[in-house]
């Protein structure tokens with residue numbers, strides 16, 4: 001990675017270390033293990049949140065608050081994104097990974113991007129650096145981020161990359177190589193971005209903030225859509241809490257941004273670390289998206305909302321595709337603990353950091369040479 005040799009600033013070090021310490025403490029039976037509340041991954045029908053009645057919207061926000069202070073994971077139904085759009089993007093992922101020749105994929109390799117965009121073969125990066133000594137096979141991925149052409153609002157023309165540069169880091173396969181790639185991404189990205197903006201307003205309400213209080217932070221938001229392909233394991237293993245898992249898939253991690261909107265081709269695979277440190281398979285809910293709290297929401301709320309550790313282990317004989325959408329605020333905005341979440345007895349645990357800088361640092365930490 002061309003940027004990996006730059007000297008670290010104290011904020012970069014904090015971004016990396018705080019995240020790793022949090023992950024290590026969760027994996028080592030640490031923070032939260034004494035909580036008594038039963039662990040739930042609730043299903044929230046958000047259809048009433050599109051109502052013109054503030055009371056209806058607040059009722060949905062209250063359910064979100066409960067989920068965020070419990071597991072940090074929930075399913076949403078009533079989201080309004082058609083099933084056809086969801087199936088189309090999963091089919092596109094399959095087409096990209098299965099039909100594009102290896103050398104064409106290599107030409108889009110993420111190693112050529114200082115913003116970690118592009119194609120990534122299995123085994124190129126690890127979300128949990130602790131995995132590097134193990135024989136894990138990460139999934140193949142393809143990532144793309146915000147660009148004004150993908151934003152149904154057209155954006156405000158002020159998009160800045162992770163490092164603040166006035167450029168756009170996306171890389172796309174050619175139309176000849178994967179016909180319809182950009183158009184299919186555009187349809188999905190546009191819909192899921194609108195949903196994300198709607199959800200961030202609900203998150204604001206869930207924190208007793210004015211509904212529009214975060215709007216100015218998402219005028220050109222960083223939002224990364226990632227296509228993932230997990231091969232079918234030759235010898236799938238059932239989940240056994242008594243046995244240390246050989247993680248065939250994506251290692252234990254928390255997500256970096258505000259929250260993630262996850263679509264997957266099969267229910268089986270996503271596992272969530274409960275406060276008593278057992279891995280819980282995410283339940284299946286037809287037609288839903290899985291939403292999980294990520295690090296910015298944890299930092300904003302001084303740890304009240306849980307950026308929960310999760311991983312993917314394909315325990316079936318089938319291949320698996322998924323499409324997480326990692327929703328950040330504008331990368332040039334600061335992420336700062338909300339005043340309402342700080343008191344003399346409970347000072348801020350997290351220093352302010354620019355959104356893009358935090359995400360970039362977390363991404364750099366996944367690279368073997370990072």
Ligand SMILES: O=C(O)CCC(=O)C(=O)O
Pocket residue numbers: 226228250255262264269270310311312321322323324
């Ligand atoms: O593939 C999945 O279901 C989840 C992927 C994930 O957690 C991630 O990419 O951060």
Ligand SMILES: [Fe+2]
Pocket residue numbers: 253254255260310
């Ligand atoms: Fe994740």
